Amino acid sequence: MPPEARLGTVKLVGAGPGAADLLTLRAARAIGSAQALLYDALISEEVLALAPAACLKIQTGKRAGRTSMKQETINRLMLRLAQRGLEVVRLKGGDPSIFGRVGEEQAFLHAYGVATEIVPGVTAASAAAAQFGFPLTHRGESRRLLICTATAAGGGAFDIGQRAAEADTTLAVYMGRDQVHDIARRLIRDGRAPSTPAAAVENAGHANARAIWSTLEELPGQLDAAAPSGPVLLLIGDVTARAAASPSHRREPQRSAMS
Numbered sequence: 001m002p003p004e005a006r007l008g009t010v011k012l013v014g015a016g017p018g019a020a021d022l023l024t025l026r027a028a029r030a031i032g033s034a035q036a037l038l039y040d041a042l043i044s045e046e047v048l049a050l051a052p053a054a055c056l057k058i059q060t061g062k063r064a065g066r067t068s069m070k071q072e073t074i075n076r077l078m079l080r081l082a083q084r085g086l087e088v089v090r091l092k093g094g095d096p097s098i099f100g101r102v103g104e105e106q107a108f109l110h111a112y113g114v115a116t117e118i119v120p121g122v123t124a125a126s127a128a129a130a131q132f133g134f135p136l137t138h139r140g141e142s143r144r145l146l147i148c149t150a151t152a153a154g155g156g157a158f159d160i161g162q163r164a165a166e167a168d169t170t171l172a173v174y175m176g177r178d179q180v181h182d183i184a185r186r187l188i189r190d191g192r193a194p195s196t197p198a199a200a201v202e203n204a205g206h207a208n209a210r211a212i213w214s215t216l217e218e219l220p221g222q223l224d225a226a227a228p229s230g231p232v233l234l235l236i237g238d239v240t241a242r243a244a245a246s247p248s249h250r251r252e253p254q255r256s257a258m259s
């Protein structure tokens with residue numbers, strides 16, 4: 001970097017579930033003034049359209065069979081762009097602090113003296129619950145929300161401790177689609193009732209969102225049968241049954257759409 005070049009900053013921005021009106025104002029402003037935008041596969045066209053025409057847009061996630069960039073490549077790219085003095089936005093689906101590798105990217109950039117700012121976004125669990133009309137916690141019914149992933153960095157098995165098996169825990173499992181049989185089996189083995197209400201929501205927050213309303217025991221088979229192609233979030237807990245009671249007009253058509 002030439003000594004006189006000013007270092008740009010990198011904003012690690014949550015794009016929410018897809019709809020532009022679910023962006024925070026701060027996220028929309030960051031995208032609207034970005035000079036370089038690195039974005040993941042799940043970012044919608046509607047959100048990308050907020051970037052200036054002159055903004056350099058680089059896709060980092062896989063779409064339509066293309067492979068994803070390696071994390072190291074993304075890190076180096078962000079660094080190079082910041083070293084050119086550009087205002088960089090790293091745009092991630094949902095909230096960047098939830099399974100978004102924001103900590104790794106931030107640590108890498110800080111090691112090179114690049115300033116970062118995290119802008120939160122609406123995570124998939126919040127989007128799913130809002131869209132289908134149920135709460136993630138509920139007084140006297142769900143005392144905690146446990147956000148977890150079924151895929152561990154080292155390829156380890158799903159194991160998130162005894163709290164997950166307690167009746168008053170709502171479990172939001174990200175990246176759990178392929179492990180749903182194992183997840184249900186383990187939770188039931190650890191004491192969670194097989195009849196616990198459970199749901200799988202595909203494309204939460206989008207107009208084409210679909211949901212399966214089921215029980216912990218039956219969810220794996222129903223999800224297999226539905227064969228969703230979009231991102232899927234598993235929600236396990238009594239609160240999901242509240243979707244059935246919701247008078248929201250968006251509810252009913254979705255209920256059987258995936259089954």
Ligand SMILES: C[S@@+](CC[C@H](N)C(=O)[O-])C[C@H]1O[C@@H](n2cnc3c(N)ncnc32)[C@H](O)[C@@H]1O
Pocket residue numbers: 017042092093094095096097098099100122123124125173174175176201202203204205206231232233234
């Ligand atoms: C790498 S994680 C990113 C999560 C994201 N940072 C968030 O806060 O929503 C990707 C996983 O999140 C879940 N996910 C993301 N967007 C989703 C959506 N619109 N509908 C359902 N699940 C979604 C899926 O489980 C997907 O495999």
